[in-house]
Amino acid sequence: MVLEKIQKENDIKSLLPEELDVLAQEIRAFLIDKISKTGGHLASNLGVVELTMALHLVFELPEDKLIWDVGHQSYTHKLLTGRREGFDELRKFGGMSGFPKRGESPCDAFDTGHSSTSISAGLGLVAARNIQGRDFNVVSVIGDGSMTGGMAYEALNNAAHQKGSFVIVLNDNNMSISENVGGMSNYLSGLRTADVYTGLKKGVEDTLKRIPVQGEKIVYQIRKTKSGIKQLIVPGMLFEDMGITYLGPVDGHNLKKLIKVLREAKRMDRPTLVHVLTKKGKGYAPAEENPAKFHGTGPFSIETGEVQNGSGKDSYTNVFSKVLCDIGKNNDKVVAITAAMADGTGLNRFAKCFPQRFFDVGIAEEHALTFAAGLAAGGMKPVVALYSSFLQRAFDQTIHDICMQNLPVMIAVDRAGLVGNDGETHQGVFDLSFLSMIPNMTVLSPKNRWELADMIRFCVEYNGPIALRYPRGEAFEGMGEFRAPIVYGKSEILYEEENIALMFVGHMAELAESVRNELKATGYSCTLVNARFVKPLDTKLLEHLSKEHRLVVTIEENVLTGGFGSQVLSFVSEANLPLHICSIGIPDEFVEQGNVDVLRREIGLEKPVIVQRIIDEYAKILDR
Numbered sequence: 001m002v003l004e005k006i007q008k009e010n011d012i013k014s015l016l017p018e019e020l021d022v023l024a025q026e027i028r029a030f031l032i033d034k035i036s037k038t039g040g041h042l043a044s045n046l047g048v049v050e051l052t053m054a055l056h057l058v059f060e061l062p063e064d065k066l067i068w069d070v071g072h073q074s075y076t077h078k079l080l081t082g083r084r085e086g087f088d089e090l091r092k093f094g095g096m097s098g099f100p101k102r103g104e105s106p107c108d109a110f111d112t113g114h115s116s117t118s119i120s121a122g123l124g125l126v127a128a129r130n131i132q133g134r135d136f137n138v139v140s141v142i143g144d145g146s147m148t149g150g151m152a153y154e155a156l157n158n159a160a161h162q163k164g165s166f167v168i169v170l171n172d173n174n175m176s177i178s179e180n181v182g183g184m185s186n187y188l189s190g191l192r193t194a195d196v197y198t199g200l201k202k203g204v205e206d207t208l209k210r211i212p213v214q215g216e217k218i219v220y221q222i223r224k225t226k227s228g229i230k231q232l233i234v235p236g237m238l239f240e241d242m243g244i245t246y247l248g249p250v251d252g253h254n255l256k257k258l259i260k261v262l263r264e265a266k267r268m269d270r271p272t273l274v275h276v277l278t279k280k281g282k283g284y285a286p287a288e289e290n291p292a293k294f295h296g297t298g299p300f301s302i303e304t305g306e307v308q309n310g311s312g313k314d315s316y317t318n319v320f321s322k323v324l325c326d327i328g329k330n331n332d333k334v335v336a337i338t339a340a341m342a343d344g345t346g347l348n349r350f351a352k353c354f355p356q357r358f359f360d361v362g363i364a365e366e367h368a369l370t371f372a373a374g375l376a377a378g379g380m381k382p383v384v385a386l387y388s389s390f391l392q393r394a395f396d397q398t399i400h401d402i403c404m405q406n407l408p409v410m411i412a413v414d415r416a417g418l419v420g421n422d423g424e425t426h427q428g429v430f431d432l433s434f435l436s437m438i439p440n441m442t443v444l445s446p447k448n449r450w451e452l453a454d455m456i457r458f459c460v461e462y463n464g465p466i467a468l469r470y471p472r473g474e475a476f477e478g479m480g481e482f483r484a485p486i487v488y489g490k491s492e493i494l495y496e497e498e499n500i501a502l503m504f505v506g507h508m509a510e511l512a513e514s515v516r517n518e519l520k521a522t523g524y525s526c527t528l529v530n531a532r533f534v535k536p537l538d539t540k541l542l543e544h545l546s547k548e549h550r551l552v553v554t555i556e557e558n559v560l561t562g563g564f565g566s567q568v569l570s571f572v573s574e575a576n577l578p579l580h581i582c583s584i585g586i587p588d589e590f591v592e593q594g595n596v597d598v599l600r601r602e603i604g605l606e607k608p609v610i611v612q613r614i615i616d617e618y619a620k621i622l623d624r
């Protein structure tokens with residue numbers, strides 16, 4: 001096997017030319033085999049096999065710096081840098097990350113996970129290189145989907161100012177997770193599909209060059225000018241006009257052509273964008289046919305392409321998807337916005353039912369929130385659905401454009417809490433803190449599928465900024481007997497006893513209930529409260545609890561700093577209530593990748609640890 005000859009970075013350079021094609025095939029077979037077992041990002045990785053090989057053949061790692069935007073497509077890079085063994089434990093707790101990690105290899109120049117950061121990070125490395133008088137190359141590889149994110153343009157806008165070489169590889173497969181959207185995507189399509197056009201350019205160039213003596217000079221002069229005539233022979237004018245040399249488009253599955261164009265880019269003494277055309281899912285028919293399904297996948301059958309399914313129960317996302325469509329039928333003010341995640345957030349259903357009222361804005365969370373604010377100012381009821389960790393991007397827009405104007409925007413915060421195998425970059429564990437601190441914002445979270453449905457309806461009716469957070473995965477079907485109407489700012493008491501009160505946020509319901517059962521079995525009495533609202537805090541309830549209780553335990557899947565527990569604590573302290581508070585949540589550290597149950601065990605968010613902690617805390621109180 002040729003792949004076995006690759007033990008570390010740069011080993012690829014010792015392969016014979018005829019071995020390279022075999023290597024590409026072996027890499028594809030390897031990735032399909034491994035990802036079919038572990039799950040992971042398949043389609044994007046199959047698309048960049050030759051591109052990654054070419055980059056490794058042209059550049060020197062780890063001296064040269066290679067940055068992968070989002071980073072989900074870095075599997076071949078990991079294989080070529082001696083991490084083949086890691087694929088058995090890909091994305092598992094303690095195993096190899098599915099994203100580049102500086103801590104994992106010196107060949108990973110920058111950690112990524114969220115999109116559109118690679119050009120900024122690359123420019124930073126270029127600036128650092130220039131200041132220190134060093135001479136390594138910097139290459140940022142960014143997908144056309146990630147080019148819809150604002151940061152990419154902010155960085156491009158800056159790029160021309162930096163001296164020396166900087167290679168931006170635009171990996172254009174015409175896809176984000178689903179079809180790519182927007183003006184830039186159209187522009188790239190123009191460059192991509194204009195064979196005739198590029199042919200015409202070539203024709204003009206060739207004809208000019210044939211003019212004796214002066215021909216070559218004229219072509220050179222035209223290339224140098226800023227005039228419209230330049231458009232006749234230079235594609236990628238948009239980039240050229242920004243001071244970035246454009247090379248391409250080049251077939252991203254033709255290794256020889258890739259090597260040639262990358263060498264040319266490497267020689268340039270200025271920022272250069274290499275436009276590479278690839279096919280997402282290349283080499284595996286089910287992924288080529290349905291790249292969105294195989295963007296990120298669970299384990300699947302290689303023969304049929306069937307992905308192993310869960311229990312068949314509805315996820316929280318499915319419930320949201322169905323209920324919002326239902327609401328949309330009777331309320332034509334409701335509009336839905338996604339930032340390139342129509343499938344993931346379940347808004348694809350709304351898009352089908354109400355195409356006029358659905359917007360995919362690309363990977364542009366900041367824009368999504370301000371756009372929603374505009375829609376709300378214009379009299380609509382916007383619902384922005386995004387993942388908790390990506391909402392982090394739009395913190396200022398939420399404050400400045402939505403909350404300051406008190407606009408009725410509903411933010412559906414999906415994948416809140418621990419998400420698992422994507423790791424640190426994707427855990428949704430900060431939203432309760434950063435949303436609760438904003439004036440005018442309301443934050444709530446459901447205990448089960450029925451409460452999610454009720455809360456969605458409540459949020460759509462509510463006339464102000466409101467964020468509804470729910471987690472990844474199957475919607476809880478327990479506690480169905482408790483379905484009191486949602487009342488603004490009011491918690492829900494499920495069982496009322498005395499001494500110890502357990503207050504949980506949203507999907508911590510199941511865990512909290514099992515903790516209470518265990519405490520009861522051990523002889524303690526315990527009140528159980530579904531917080532429902534994290535903001536505003538139900539202060540009346542805390543005052544009420546203070547009469548018959550001594551210990552209040554809060555449980556949330558959010559960082560403790562600024563979360564529900566810390567708000568309870570600060571109110572109880574200010575109001576001088578005779579209550580002790582024990583807050584259970586995520587400690588002040590980034591939570592790595594792994595199965596969610598394993599992660600909960602690691603951070604002590606599990607029944608035995610919590611029960612023991614409560615028993616100990618309560619004993620201390622009694623001792624005082």
Ligand SMILES: Cc1ncc(C[n+]2csc(CCOP(=O)(O)OP(=O)(O)O)c2C)c(N)n1
Pocket residue numbers: 044047070072073113114115142143144145146147171173175176177280339340341363365390393
């Ligand atoms: C800020 C942010 N929003 C959303 C995502 C989710 N996401 C991961 S990959 C991806 C599509 C990326 O498309 P592209 O850059 O073209 O890469 P491809 O997978 O097509 O190679 C999206 C939307 C993300 N990683 N970061």
